[in-house]
Amino acid sequence: MNATAPPPMRVEDLNAFYGSREAVAGVTMSFAANAVTAVMGPSGCGKTTLLRCLNRIHEIAPGAYAHGKVMLGDQDVYDSDISVVELRRRVGMVFQRANPFPTLSILGNVTAGLSRSLSAAERMNVAEHALRGAALWDEVRDKLHKPATALSGGQQQRLCIARALAVEPEVLLMDEPTSSLDPISTLSIEELMTSLTDRYAIVVVTHNMQQAARVSKYSAFMLADETGIGRLIEMGETSRIFTKPVDSRTEDYITGRFG
């Protein structure tokens, strides 16, 4: 692990809108390689919107757009000549609720993002690798052709992680990935996140401070101002944010005075 490695992803003065409503304003932050960065804050603080700007899934909602810079390596993902499809292969995403493709088998789900020119053997190879990476292989190896919807909620979420890993992204975005899961499944996903940092930069949105404290190396705290626009309040190493927050609002949040 190289401490001086350049951040794989960096946001500069990002502003995100839904029609005329501004949801996020003036956010500048960077996401370190081989680490989990947690973005936390109360509901409506713009943390999910920020995350969705990183792979440009934000703009598929009607009227939604963003401006500012989101640098992936030395490329601005908001450049007009960038391929959104290519971007989303490099920046994977796991959603709040597991969303396996209902008509596909477990295997079909894991390989859904792969090129169709791959042979069956190659697909199987990638699938096994991704399922092992998502700590799901042992549970599903005998039922790869069963429907994905037959899995439990926690397994479905790990399947969605495997599906994202299969296309070998550089960054993995996770939008409150455990908020609909039981504590045991939550624990397994959190352990998974930690183990995935040896290959990926992970950005996780969470409203659960304990989770942020458990899994992340860096934390960002966001809050909506009085007009409802989400802003970054402060960011730093998680240990520092939780013990010596600079901003009193962060301290209020950490100590449970609001949110």
Place this chain on the structure above:
Amino acid sequence: MNRSLASRHTASWIGGTVTALCALIGAAILILILGYVAIAGGRAINPAFLTQLPVPVGEPGGGVANGIVGTLITVAIATLLALPIGLLCALFLALFGRGWFPEAVRFLSDVLSGIPSIAIGLFAYTLLVAPVRHFSALSASVAFAILMLPIILRTSEEAIRSVPRSIREGALALGLSEFATTMRIVVPAARPAITTGLLLAIARVTGETAPLLFTAFGSQFWELNPAQPMAQLPLQVFTYAISPYESWHAQAWAGALLLIAAVFILNVLARLVLTPRTQR
């Protein structure tokens, strides 16, 4: 308002009873029709009725085999015409559904679904029969396709739209293109509901009679060529029902029973398709 509890209970009881009675009447009418058709038609249904050609008045027996086959052919061609157009149109509306043009398409499709079938038949007659001075099953198929189109279109659009947004987002987030997301993920997820719409559209036209009068026209013979006038089950029911002969009346009821059975089966299938499968 300060009514006593007793009067509220009374009002509630009356309301409940009246609505239940109305529901009973509604169901009873359907059961009455079905029962009567089953009894009147059941008498004349036998293997010969299903497998033989019509016979001249006075001769005993005979059947509607040519009408059954004719209806199947006509509806099948109509489905082949309406399905691709309706499906592609629904895809367009579901994916690019905003703006004046898609709204206009939706509005026109709703209007189209309200046009009396006889008018559609007249249109098909003017377009395909009058110019060539020749009745044909194909012209009936075109009329049927026009009747099916709005049903297929709107149910398919609804089916595609009702696929959860999270599924679409999941596919896009994997780096699938809009096209691949739609064709590989969204449409397959919508397929049961699309199939239901298709079956209901088929059920809708299977019993249609009015457009057939001046398109397929009917025939006494085996006719499998869609360019020719062709026997149709609903037409045979119509012809037999208005005839003065007792034996034909019985056959009319039997034909009606067949049509109702077909529509019934299609509706049951439409429901079965929608129930989630556990195997795949």
